[in-house]
Amino acid sequence: MVSEHASPLATVGGVDAGGQNVHVAELSAALVRRGHDVTVFTRRDSERLHWEQTLPNGVRLVNVDAGPARAVPKDKLLPYIPAFAEQLANYWTDNPPNIVHGHFWMSGIACIEAVGKLQKQLLPPPVVAETFHALGVVKRRHQGTDDTSPAEREFLEPWVARSVDRVIATCPDEAFELRQLGVNRRRISVAPCGVDVEKFTPDGPARARGKRLRLAVVGRLVPRKGVDIVVSALALLAASGRRDVELLVVGGTSGKDRIASDPEARRLRELAESLGVGGQVIFVGQVPRDEMPELFRSLDAVVCTPWYEPFGIVPLEAMACGVPVIVSAVGGLQESVVDGVTGIHVPPKHPAALADAIAILADDPELRARFGAAGVERTRTRYTWDRVASDTERIYRAMLDHWEEPEADVAASRSRLRRVGEGAR
Ligand code: UDP
Structure with missing residues (x-):
């Protein structure tokens, strides 16, 4: 598994650590349980x-030296990917894998580059799978010039996408x-994200x-997670006389200055206050993963109304804890949450429908x-x-059974990518 910015050890819930970290950690652990x-x-x-350690669940973790040994925003990591790929190729020369699985587009580049370097030494070379976790084209469509x-x-x-x-998906x-x-x-297969149903339980x-x-x-x-839509929906409910609703905002930074130090939390608090629902919105900050089931069990519903969502693990966790979910009908949420069975679908960016x-x-x-019980079952x-x-x-x-030479279109795409990569350097 190659996951350049999302380590299984990261604290999730910050700006750059979320579903991908959980996915890589849990999928790897489950594959180890299956004997791999x-x-x-x-x-x-x-x-x-x-540099290297074995986690208690048996997954081996290699922390690759590429760029400074400190946090770097993921949108600034591209210049370090060639060094990352170089290290992968060195490691794999001595410890050849059968399969490499990239997570996020930059890991995909590193995998293709590294496997390309090995191609002459190892036959057959490792096969390359890729999970994008998010697609730039979708991000750009929704975020426009705010996309960094x-x-x-x-x-x-x-x-x-065309070279692996x-x-x-x-x-x-x-x-x-x-x-x-x-x-x-x-060359597209679908495997969803999952949830740890031993930890996320209704009881x-x-x-x-x-x-x-x-x-x-x-x-x-x-x-893009659309928390402002939920705050606006609370204001609509308040205007219709319903003030007996509170909203916990879980995630972001933690600690005493969690609102002051986080521009998005500040923006949301100002919005809530300006709409007269400041007293109903509680900024909890980042909650450790181990405490999430306790938190879910205290809820009447989870609201998840992003502009877009590649998959969205949070609704699965809520459903596993027996909590109904209201989601915007976008991306993977259309599939994981069944409208009228485990929760309610609403159009994205629509405070009135959400209210x-x-x-x-x-x-x-x-x-x-009823929704909660159906969520547990699902x-x-x-x-x-x-x-x-x-x-x-x-x-x-x-992939392994059908490996021959990469098909012509994949081979052509790979060599084009390499030329572009060399040009960029
Ligand atoms: N999460 C957490 N603590 C927090 C906020 C989030 O443990 O304070 C976890 C949450 O339970 C879920 C993940 O972060 O497992 C978020 O994944 P999701 O796929 O919903 O969103 P993404 O981060 O991929 O956009």
Whole structure:
């Protein structure tokens, strides 16, 4: 597993650490449980990290020296990818893997470069799978000029998609986007994200709470997560006389100055105050992963109304804890949350529709219980990490079974990518 910016050891919930970190950590652990040897390669972003270690769950972690040994925003990492690839190639020369699986577009570049360097020594060379976790083309569509991705992403990401042996999309919507980028449909497989159903359960301790209807948004505190839509919906409910609702904002920075030090938290607090619902919005800050089940169990509903969402692990975690979810009908959320069964779909960026959905759940505890029970059932049957790992294993096996020479279009795309990479340097 190559995950240049998202280490399984990171504290998730900050700006650059979220679902990808969880995905890489949990999928790797589940593959180890199935008897495979899994090494995760990530960039060494702290002096305190050793080069190599084995985690308690048996996953090997290699912290690759590429760029400074401190945190660097992911959108500034591209210049260090050639050094990262060089280190991968060196490591793999002595310890050749059968499969390399890149996570995020820059890891994909590193994998293709490194495998290219090995090609002459190892036959057959490792096969390359890629999970993008987010697509630049979708990000750009929604964020426009606010997107801080390097300009090169626009052409390098589609080249990665066309140059790997298999792209693993996390939902049909992403598979559709990949086909628009020119990826042959035979080289796209779908395997969703998962949830740890042993940890995220409906039964167990819950955080203390009061009598108000308790909602939460959970995740990295970035504008595209649409927390402002939820604040606006609270204001609409307040205007209609319903003030017995509170919203926990979970994620962002933690500590005493968590609002002052975080521009998005400041913006949201100002918005809440200006709309007269400041007293209903509680900024919890980052919550450690181990405490998330307790937090979910204290909620009446989770609200997840991003502008777009490649997959979205938070609704799965909520459903596994028996909590109904209101989601915007975008990306993977259309698939994981069943409208009218485990939660309610609303159009994105639509505070009025969201306010209606909240009111429906607020008025009907029985409906909340029914959605919650259906969520538990759905996650346990379809979204355990063991099931995701078995789907992924099937994809890997098909790649190995059918390996011959890379097909002509993949080979051509790879050599083009390499020329572009050399030009960029
Ligand atoms: N998370 C957490 N603590 C926080 C905020 C978020 O542990 O304070 C976790 C959350 O439980 C989920 C992940 O971060 O596992 C977010 O994943 P998701 O796919 O929903 O969003 P992404 O970060 O990929 O945009």
